[in-house]
Amino acid sequence: MEEKLMQKLGSGSLDFESYFSEKALAMKASEVRELLKLVETSDVISLAGGLPAPETFPVEKIKKIAQEVLTHHADKALQYGTTKGFTPLRLTLADWMEKRYGIPTSKVEIMMVAGSQQALDLIGRTFINPGDLVVMEGPTYLAAINAFKYYGPEFISIPMDHDGMRIDLLEEKLEELKRQGKRVKFVYTVSTFQNPMGVTMSVERRKRLVELAREYDFLIVEDSPYSELRYSGEPVPPIKHFDDEGRVIYLGTFSKILAPGFRLGWVAAHPHFIRKMEIAKQSIDLCANTLAQVIAWKYVEEGYLDEHIPKIIEFYKPRRDAMLEALEEYMPEGVEWTKPDGGMFIWVTLPEGIDTKLMMEKAVSKGVAYVPGEAFFVHRDVKNTMRLNFTYVPEEKIHEGIKRLAEVIDEEIKALKG
């Protein structure tokens, strides 16, 4: 001990690693975030991000509401709030969800959180014991993997197709687990315009998933940040709409329909579940930021949200169309991609044998970036996919970016054959 101390004093620096918890030592930075840091400093066309376009932020409305709120509600908007959130906002959101999604207000309680990312962490904390079985989509939302992983679950990955999670394969898996005496704790799904694939779970599968939850006794975590961003096709009710028992925990967010900087999302679930998550949140950050909550309340209450959603759609639709057109125009044979009716992402699958992570350097040198798909799979066992974002970059750049990307892929395919 004394020796070690002297060593340290000698080197003039602490042995920083020696203080970290074991779990902290195992934490790694998000590869995607690290990647984006590199790309943002160059003049590469980045289709890698996941940011909404700032042009879609209702700045003038927010300015107006902020003035009103600070004039008439400053005592509430600047003070600590209750952990569950600002009650008028919670009630307004419940009404909005009833009207819009057919989820009866009597069936849910709402808790406000610091973005739906916080809800993922809270769900991990509230439900996951080390070794618990958690079903994820393959691929799934990267930051959900990281949020849950901290709590030590065993992940099961269920493949996706153009109608979302393969519920038939889920059922097979559940049956197999049942034979082994095992139970799944919950199934996590980004049900509509999924991140990263852009696909939407069909109504039939939603209903069947709820039936399976009852049959095999598990919960469903429905993460739905993109469902309002629909550019084509017919709206689909959330899974929560089909839930009579309270098995579905629904996550919503203002990040894509107001502004991500507000860090404001919500959990809509059975009051029993909300109560426990509320206690968990108390020691994490006391409450969500109240100024943002009071502004969001006015934004929904006065109808600005319903007014604004069509404007976001109008802004994004041409970008989605531009990307689909460019993919059609430039991509070589053997490349496949999803055709999302909404959201922010398109998922591209290259011929087997191409590793998109290895291809990344070449792409960046050609002036285009994407997110390699590997990190979206809990077992990192798929190498030939990538996620493209179409919301942040204007149409001309999307066109040019896809053209460059197609060239890189074409070379890879030729190298593969040759």
Add this chain to the structure above:
Amino acid sequence: MEEKLMQKLGSGSLDFESYFSEKALAMKASEVRELLKLVETSDVISLAGGLPAPETFPVEKIKKIAQEVLTHHADKALQYGTTKGFTPLRLTLADWMEKRYGIPTSKVEIMMVAGSQQALDLIGRTFINPGDLVVMEGPTYLAAINAFKYYGPEFISIPMDHDGMRIDLLEEKLEELKRQGKRVKFVYTVSTFQNPMGVTMSVERRKRLVELAREYDFLIVEDSPYSELRYSGEPVPPIKHFDDEGRVIYLGTFSKILAPGFRLGWVAAHPHFIRKMEIAKQSIDLCANTLAQVIAWKYVEEGYLDEHIPKIIEFYKPRRDAMLEALEEYMPEGVEWTKPDGGMFIWVTLPEGIDTKLMMEKAVSKGVAYVPGEAFFVHRDVKNTMRLNFTYVPEEKIHEGIKRLAEVIDEEIKALKG
């Protein structure tokens, strides 16, 4: 399994508890928060809260800055930010801390968090392994106990006096632990105008604590939400000021010098520690709310903060004085209390044998509320203390509240003797 399922369907309700993690089952709601809920619905004079007075919020300044920010920086203020926080704010805060506290900017990196409460959770996550020894003050900040407890430390409580933590007793304990081959992971202290006692650690003790940290190889978590609220006496440099090695992790917050509703605090620590806490924060909530960060940046950068602090002091000083005067005037013999130079709280000690938790009901029926001291001790082994808040209630009410409280205590003392 089948039977259990049928039971549930029969009762029409899930067995909610069966889904929670073991740690979630052990979580309990903060007693203080539950208590406050009761009190807030009646016309009791509550000295129990911990809220800043809304009169101290710089509403006009915030309105002005919010307009500027939404006019000129909306793209940043409404967008996702980096996990570490908005760089101009981080740099401005580092300069402000150097000027005000003599902490060289070269020695610290700053990360923005969702209130310093989040920093406590992040510290638990980053540093505490189950069973790790963590030293707390006795009494200490209640929500720090809850935040750390989740991570399973073994708490050691070191008694306090009017000069803060008894560093001599800490040293004895450290020596004893060393003989047992044990090491403390960190010491947590609210160094200035402590919550709940209102006392400040003396300069001598601060220096000695840093020496001990080096000698016995532990870290120091210095939580300093109240240090700017000084109504008398001379400023004391933070413990971090005496830290050459990077052992001190300093927590600051805008909750008491701008507005708690912003949920904005910061961690100032060695870059090695910040880096790991940044990774931990990524999967918890991505980033702190950016609108609040950009407003806070302007608030500090343009000198409004330095302008505003004297106004808060001017508002609170008469309230502290009123409470000290009323205590002097009404309290029966045998009752002792701290005489804080700042902060928000006074700590009252009653004669041994009185249980302030049991006395609470009587006090509320007499129209006054306080927080029983028991919950502020990690081992809950002290029954005859209470915390009083003097910032939220106006002078006349403080006077009347203390008068009522003194009557209740007087009766208790008489009952004790008789």
